[in-house]
Amino acid sequence: MEKLCVIKMRSSIKKRGKIQVILGNLGLYKLYSCTIVDGSQQMRGMLKEIDSVITYGELSKEAAAKLLAKRSMASNIKRYDWKSGELTAFIDDFMSGKKKLVDLKIKRIFRLHPPAGGFERAGKKVAFSLGGAVGYRGKEIANLLERMI
Secondary structure, rough: OOOEEEEEOOOOOOOHHHHHHHHOOOOHOOOOEEEEOOOHHHHHHHHHHOOOOOOEOOOOOHHHHHHHHHHOOOOOEEEOOOOOOHHHHHHHHHHOOOOOOOHHHHOEEEOOOOOOOOOOOOOOOOEEEHOOOEEOHHHHHHHHHHHOO
């Protein structure tokens, strides 16, 4: 099953309660926090409800490897120490659904920087399909992750 990368781009203050509940369930409390979820129909429906606050798209193996190598945390203050060859083996199993982040005791939330070079031309309030920064991105999520890591 494919994995989706979800990044919180806007604040949820003054948003309806359903949006805040879904963001809480995903663990996206802070701006520019990221999580990886399964691409099931139920999850896509939840993401469609909150696409005015987040951006999401399909995660490739290369982008997942870079995200885990640079931003994976074992605790709130300690980065996860990857041993040689462990990352590539884990990525293959993780993307196929055989292993989870919890198996290695890695936190499921990744803290990212604001994107280098700024947001798209229309800003954070406009959908990605119209030139903005929020909503569904598809494979273009890898470019955003590259700038935020």
